[in-house]
Amino acid sequence: MVVKFQLGLQLIWLLGLTKASAATVSPSLAKPGCEDTCGNISIPYPFGIGEGCYQNASFKISCNNQSFKPFLNTGNLEVLEISLKLGTVRVNSPVISNCNDSVELVTGMSIDLKGSPFSFSTASNRFTAMGCDNLALMTRNGDDLEGCVSICKSDSARESGCDGVRCCQTSVPASLQTFSVKMTRAGLNNDTGGCKYAFLVDQDWFISNLSDPFAVRSMRYVPVVLDWRTYIANWTCPSSSSENYNAYCNTTGYCSMNSSLKYGYGCSCGWGSQGNPYLLNGCQDVNECLKPDACSPGMICVNLENGYGCDYMDTRRSPAMAIGLGIGIGVGLLFILLVSLWLYRIVKRKRHIKLKQKFFKQNGGLLLQQQMSSSEGSVEKTKIFIAKELEKATDNYNENRILGHGGHGTVYKGMLVDGRIVAVKKSNIVDQGQIEQFINEVAILSQINHRNVVKLLGCCLETEVPLLVYEFISNGTLYDLIHDQSEEFPISWRDRLRIATEVAGAVAYLHSAASIPIYHRDIKSTNILLDDKHRAKVADFGISRSVPIDKTHLTTLVQGTFGYLDPEYFRSCQFTEKSDVYSFGIVLVELLTGRKPVSSTRSQEEKSLAIYFLSSIKENCLFDILDARVVKEGGKEELIVVADLAKRCLNLNGKKRPTMKEVAMDLEGLRIYQGNSAVEQKPQEVECYRTETSSCWDAFSNSTGYASLEDNAALSLDVQSLLLNQSC
Template sequence: MFQILLLLGSLLLREQASPAAPLVKGNCPKTCGNVTIPYPFGIGTRCFLDEWYEIICQESSSGTFAVLNKANLRVLNLSLPEEFPNKNGMINVSLPIIYSPNASCGGNGSFTPVSLKGSQFVFSDSRNVFVAVGCNMRALLRDTQSAIIGCESSCGADDTVVRNTSCSGSDGCCQTTITSDLQAFSVDFQADNGTVCNYAFLGDRSKFVSSTTDFNELRANGRFAAVLEWGVANTSDVALEVYYNNSYYSRDDSYYCSTRSFNSDYRMEMPFLQCSCSFGFTGNPYIIGGCEDINECEVPHLCNGTCMNKRGSFKCVASRRTTILIGFGAGLGALLLGLALWRLYKYAKKRKEIKLKEKHFKRNGGLLLESELSSPEGNVEKSKLFTSKDLEKATDNFSEDRILGQGGQGTVYKGMLTDGKIVAIKKSKVIDEGKIEQFINEVLILSQINHRNVVKLLGCCLETEVPLLVYEFIPNGTLYQYLHDPNEEFRVSWDTRLRIATEIAGALFYLHSAASIPIYHRDIKSTNILLDEKYRAKVADFGTSRSVSLDQTHVTTLVQGTFGYLDPEYFQSSQFTDKSDVYSFGVVLVELLTGQKPISSLREQEGRSLATYFIILMEENRLFDMVDPQVLKEDKKEEIESVANLAKRCLNLNGRNRPTMREVAMELEGIRKLPNPSGVDQNKENREATGSYDSAFTSSKANIEMDVITLSDVQPLLPSGTW
């Protein structure tokens, strides 16, 4: 009887619908076909915020459908940001497939780039995936910033048919993730298959299942569903919020706005403002007075018998009829049952947490790492397995106040361990389960690196959904900030720049030549060079680095890199070698010489690339036209010329003609020590330096903790721009 009455009361609660709240302005249309259109989007004059939010309702033989007019994209669904459950505002759209030019594809796709520039919309990096389909081809997705991504697809020697399998690159289909804040992109195709139709698309990963997708139908249709995230400009009146200094302040408690993502998994910074009705309110926060107060204790999904409403009291203000029915069926039995269920719930929750941690630990390769740690041959006693409680305590449960920075790979937090040691903790967005063994291998390798100019990996935690990496904390920002930030008070002298260059070169020489397994960094740039309290350099961000066995001549991977630093030879061939790191280091050398950014629109006549501009001026004997004026004041022209000539050799388009990092490190050390870096005396000193390098290398190669060169100290490795 008791259970029947409780069920009856619950059904009565479910029958009480939440009060209607306005979603549109005035008498504007609320829907187009089966799509609800909330403000700031709208249909008709004065119904939308600006031209980017205008919706056109179009008729076709298959029915009525909504179109985002400015972007000319069909809208499949449109949703407001929500606090419960936590999710960003989304627009599901139909995006055109990009075909390779000069090919007869016979579909309804496009050859032109896709652009949302000028809007407050971005392609969701957590919801979308970049897919390319074709045989023996490579597709590169370019955005308007500095990142490029791509993938390579083959079909085999005698197979030209795309097979619906894993889309791993060997079956005529490949896929990869995209960068965050992507608003516009174009696709370049490089193929060996003549005029055969190759195509690529950006699409909703939940809709794309490679094993069941009909690629012939997909190509002919010419479109695929994709997901946009949206907001409004920070300066827009419709925001209904006073936004200041990364905080939000409400005029009342009915709504709030923030530039942080509403997704609970990672609160990353967004390029726009999002607003949501607060807990206990419903409606549209983009309309003045659009969030209406509700009794959350009467709404089924907010209250199920008891609740904490927005005023903080633990009781349901239910209807009189509901109160009588629940009181009649409850009484003393409800109290006893409640206590028993509470204890059972606490026990079940604790067991569930333990099981979940065990599941995460196994999935993230914990058993493999434990076996390596216990192996006497492992030589990884310095690495440590942290528990999730250790790191939650160190970061105040990953408080937003502890965030050091955010990037495409994840979020970095500042933490303090129980022994008082300050650390940086990287929480990745996602990890491919198929690459767990590779991830563990990388942890084992990096945990053994103990070079003074490389950021130290202290350990990891594998009990969470995604692994947490623990690094030493580097307090003083990046080299990029000190060279290019106009507000930076610290001015970098020539001697300091030369010392930093020498330290970076020494670290790369160590990674390439002296570590037990050679490591290619693959993303050397000034934002990945950290500076400690004494402005000593440390190489950071090994998120894309690779270890290479001694019999390998190159590493072939998805094309990844940063415009301005990317080795042109690697870009063309997809074959990354140690000389590719040398090219990127050459760009950093030129940054130190000139104080200029690697990509700049101010160099339109000579080309935006700093490397190209530098080579042109070197060939015209105009080096000192681009050297940083502050450096020229120090009257070190011979040293500057020596470093410039070294940078020119590093930037040689033919990788074979570039020096090795060993030769680069030796030459820079020689320039620092010699009063006359050029001429016969320099050659003699270089030969002596070579001997000392060989001696140090031979005697210490077995020890992974060796300092390869007697250079000044530098910093540990961490994600770019997040320390």
């Protein structure tokens, strides 16, 4: 029996040596019989060179026999790197440039991936523009997707970084497969000399590989990252496993999930093996015994499937020693097994608690606690949701539940266990800058209690990505209502005036009625949601800031949306409450005219809605640019009153603009006058409607109504001249 035991150990050892010699050569990542490199670039399957070596035509690689450079069949793109682990391929993308100052608009076509399994990586790429006074836009089918403005200032002769001066960056929309580049002058300053550039670039390469980012200006191409994990999500791997979340994985591999990818599933070789999991039997065992320190001195390393073991191998031992050793090992293993089973639940519970604590700190939990301690207890009312509850509510963040994509995250529709419909905001990327904005949004929204501000229901910090839970607003955005009107349900002038009054009341509340004044800093029609009764709800407080009562402004890097941005803030980097007034003025002009704040398809004079609107008033041509339905339904005098209010909001001198409280009172008074006129014959039905930041007009009891409205609105001479000189 002892002899058999020793022979067994020797057999295991010999088998390990045999496997060691067989596994010294790394397995090929290409399909059998196919080339696995082109130049110094590895070409793993599902990519391939030659017929029958790739999964489908989109993954075909052509290897140039002269330059030994690989090119992807999709778009004939030069391949720089392929990653099986991340499900990405890095390729060269052109740099679009314009060095002709006389050309107002330059367009260029980037890569076209339509009809292929590839899309531009949202996590890895950034759209970048360089040059003076350069407005660069990503467009698709005539619609503007993303864009930014790079400017030049007199005091910024030294170029450094990409912070908006001579260089700006913005994120890439999800699932993007094609886009065009448009460059034009932004018209923000007179310094327009030099060339202008726009390109999509791999941000890691841009930051890590370039000591000087402006060196890109001398390059024809820069690297971009394409995702193909979307395709793998619906592709059955060579063999499937019943475990691992029902994903299709190689039996010798395991299913990996990368949280930075929208479609996170893919195959990877399991522990102790290496190779290509997308090939049948593509994962091969790694011989750990080749490492010199695999086992302690005096022990023998035995290579096993998906691992290795160490054992004594001394044939000179006596039979009694061998038997004792075998019994001792058996008893020891049994004891370890029993203790492991007993401690399993305790260890699992501690691990789960530690993981939640890690995510809590990582997601800014300590910062939120600090906010809670300084907010008079208002943040404590915010509910803390658990991860499983939100996963169930959103059907595990199903793609079909996506309501929209914001600057810092994706919003999903969900239903809680109590039947409430909610909106769950999930950040795309976890970094310190976005964590601070996330905690800032929690702290600010928790302090706000206003019917025209979207209500924060709670947050979740125990997941890898922080989550916010809002009330669900069902009727989309004010932008959609204005610019995508249907003939069946057009927006009336009365509704436009009501929505403007509600938004003004909400912003006035933030400025002057909240416990601590709050500057929104990104007021625009896309951040105004509409509920089932078309009541306005101000949303997206990601870059909002609380302001101490003794301070009049914030000095910050310029943030906001082009077209709504206060020019005074843009020049001085000082954001005041009047900067929100300017942005609201743009929204008011949108409601009056039905036009977009910025449009590259309009003429040079009409490109900026603010400039076009103010010049039309100056030339007494106001009614030429107003929306036809507004002109038809609104009274001439009240339209001119609203237009004058918008004009005062857009004054380039912030000190001459009205406060949001004054704006709200003017609009509320106009609505009261409008309602009084509509029911003059039934005065008993008139009801005084108050917002939380405005009061009814003292002169509302006047029998005519409009005389007192003129007094309280303080009509300027410009308005009176407009009433008399509308001749266009």
